[in-house]
Amino acid sequence: xxxxxxxxxxxxxxxxxxxxxxxxxxxxxxxxxxxxxxxxxxxxxxxxxxxxxxxxxxxxxxxxxxxxxxxxxxxxxxxxxxxxxxxxxxxxxxxxxxxxxxxxxxxxxxxxxxxxxxxxxxxxxxxxxxxxxxxxxxxxxxxxxxxxxxxxxxxxxxxxxxxxxxxxxxxxxxxxxxxxxxxxxxxxxxxxxxxxxxxxxxxxxxxxxxxxxxx
Ligand SMILES: O=C(O)CCC(=O)C(=O)O
Ligand SMILES: [Fe+2]
Numbered sequence: 001x002x003x004x005x006x007x008x009x010x011x012x013x014x015x016x017x018x019x020x021x022x023x024x025x026x027x028x029x030x031x032x033x034x035x036x037x038x039x040x041x042x043x044x045x046x047x048x049x050x051x052x053x054x055x056x057x058x059x060x061x062x063x064x065x066x067x068x069x070x071x072x073x074x075x076x077x078x079x080x081x082x083x084x085x086x087x088x089x090x091x092x093x094x095x096x097x098x099x100x101x102x103x104x105x106x107x108x109x110x111x112x113x114x115x116x117x118x119x120x121x122x123x124x125x126x127x128x129x130x131x132x133x134x135x136x137x138x139x140x141x142x143x144x145x146x147x148x149x150x151x152x153x154x155x156x157x158x159x160x161x162x163x164x165x166x167x168x169x170x171x172x173x174x175x176x177x178x179x180x181x182x183x184x185x186x187x188x189x190x191x192x193x194x195x196x197x198x199x200x201x202x203x204x205x206x207x208x209x210x211x212x213x214x215x
Contacts, residue, residue, distance in 0.1 A: 012175075014108060017168075020144075020184030021158065022109040028101055028148050029175030036150065036201060038095035039121065039209070042066045045092045046084045048123040054078065060128040067094035069118040069214040071137065078137050080118060080214045094119050101177070102146045102211035109179035111144040116211035124154065124206040126196040132159060132167070132188045135212065143213035144181025150174055150209070151202030152194055159188035174199060 007013040012026040028035060048062035051073045065071055069080040070091040084091050098119055106114035122130070135145055149172040156178065159167035165188065172178065180187060194206050 017158070017170075018184060020182035021178070021180040021187070023170065024105055024108060024177040024179065026173075026175045027105055027108070027177040028150070031097060031101070032150065032175055032201060034097050035101065035148075036207075038097050039150075039207060042092045042095065042121065043123075046070075046087065048121065049086060059130075060124075061130055062123040062125075062128075064121045064123070065119060066092045066098070066121065067116065067118045071118060071120045071212075071214075080137060098209065098211075101148065102209075105148075105177040105179055106144055106146050106181075106211075109144070109146075109181075111179065111181050114144055114146065114211075114213070116146065116213055118212045118214040120210040120212070122208040122210065124152070124191070124194045124208070126152075126204060127193050128206075129193040130191040132157060132163060132190040134186050134188055135210075136186065138212050138214050140213060141185050142181075144179055144185065146211040147178045147180075148209040148211075149176045149178070150207040151199040152197050152204065152206040154194050154206055154208075155192040157188075157190045157192065159190075161186055161188070163188055174201070 004015045015023040046064045048064045054077045072081045102116050153173045156170045156172045157167040159165050
């Protein structure tokens, strides 16, 4: 799909940001209650927890995962793990509504056939942020990243392939899905501190679901 599609009725629409990046505005809004229910069930089994970076810094975002692989960080490094280190049990299965959303959004953005095996769940309270980084712990960089935003809005920084490249500031609102892959797969990105607020469905939180093909 080229250019941008605007929905005349205020429904979801695709904004093409560049060759490998698309913002699907409001894409996850219609099914948000069902989606959130599935996410809360996962978080009930594997509660969000603060992790530390390999350098020993506490992350301000609390994280959990579902699917075959979960992303973890500790003093030993960043990696994917088949078990939740807190419980010693496998991560909760990826709920169908999450998998279907990720697959559909990827296809709409030009990445048909995306079949994620990992969903990282990032939980932000006001003040939480994520520094500029690349997603590079996955095996196959030809697979895109599908990132779903729920709850409080956030300013996403979408940089270039070098850390020093100027980053675009993109407002991510409840139900927005950002997809990047192909030539954009290794773009640096981050999230500015979430501002306080109350979202009707999520209250004073932002939840981000990052779908990836880890292995
Ligand atoms: O919260 C976001 O929107 C981005 C999360 C992210 O970049 C990551 O988990 O690697
Ligand atoms: Fe990331």
